[in-house]
């Protein structure tokens with residue numbers, strides 16, 4: 316089978332959408348740090364639409380921060396890859412729509428050549444540096460959002476201006492190079508699932524720059540822009556079976572296609588230092604303030620996703636569609652949104668919350684994605700604060716009960732025991748895994764008790780000022796005891812019957 320590349324792309328089956336422009340004329344305009352599956356199914360797809368409409372100034376320089384595997388797969392394909400949009404037809408049969416994306420113009424692997432990344436940030440053509448580096452890539456304290464100057468990567472980077480390894484170090488030393496070369500202003504755009512992601516990025520960059528040189532920090536603050544945005548598309552990890560299925564459908568080998576749902580949303584603040592692509596052509600919306608959109612998405616989508624993932628993974632429900640097909644879990648997730656999350660959301664003009672909720676349940680039921688609950692369960696320490704604990708704080712401050720929110724938090728704590736209800740062991744994939752599993756063993760591992768719950772709540776990087784909170788501790792104890800003794804299914808039934816009030 317031929318490999319997908321610039322030569323073979325013209326011969327693909329007519330049903331496959333491909334770049335309708337001359338890729339030789341594509342100029343670089345965006346440097347993207349963290350060229351994983353999510354970015355390739357989201358930012359690159361929206362940028363492709365702008366390029367396809369004739370604006371050839373927005374080719375993407377994709378940077379991998381750790382592994383060479385994306386570059387190794389895509390470079391021999393001239394940067395081309397397939398986006399497979401998957402859902403089910405009217406009969407419930409899985410189907411896919413294939414599009415070959417041409418927006419990725421070149422690929423870099425930061426550890427092999429950090430200087431090339433700094434040069435790309437400094438390059439005259441670059442007007443936007445975007446990031447999908449996951450929550451932990453910001454090297455911040457998840458509970459407060461502040462950059463940790465004691466983070467090992469940050470400590471390393473402050474001493475190695477030519478060979479930084481964190482995204483924050485690369486940005487600051489890249490900008491230093493850019494200013495030294497007299498290049499124009501630039502936008503730094505986070506696309507990660509963090510509240511006020513632009514402000515978190517700005518805070519981290521400025522704090523690092525301050526430590527390098529206060530004048531550099533001032534210049535960045537004056538000249539760079541950091542728009543916040545809300546991004547939404549479910550993108551499961553690509554499996555070897557997906558590689559084979561997509562390659563067969565193309566009749567050409569694609570070593571790294573990405574999969575996504577049809578749903579796409581991106582609300583981005585129109586706050587750029589220089590120009591930007593017209594991403595509305597790919598389904599984006601430019602907004603004045605992304606915060607209400609972020610809060611809606613982080614709490615409704617990611618908050619319920621994480622709750623579902625911990626409960627599902629413990630019960631042995633391997634994928635999101637399998638989990639949401641369990642009636643007690645579906646009842647719980649729907650009521651969690653309606654009764655506990657939605658009352659904490661501000662009114663968004665034109666937003667129909669019941670319709671949003673119903674659509675989200677339908678997205679979870681998509682049988683063609685096979686999105687694994689353990690994948691979503693990873694990095695819980697980085698995710699819980701903005702996904703679950705913000706809602707918990709808001710409700711507790713208003714004296715409102717949190718029985719269903721507490722079940723999600725309890726499920727995360729319970730998940731730390733590292734073995735599901737069928738007795739299958741799994742690794743805790745989390746930057747704080749060592750601390751958290753040790754804490755779990757000393758506390759909840761000895762049986763759920765009021766003291767054990769308080770000890771878990773005093774884990775400051777996750778819970779911050781919630782340590783010692785009596786109302787939350789009380790709400791967690793019942794679900795934890797029930798999860799430990801009766802399991803997920805019976806606990807869901809009890810919560811759905813209102814038997815575990817909090």
Ligand code: CS2
Pocket residue numbers: 508546547548549550616617620621690691692
């Ligand atoms: C998921 C998200 O992996 C996870 O933690 O909750 O990646 C989720 O699929 C996206 O944010 C949806 O937009």
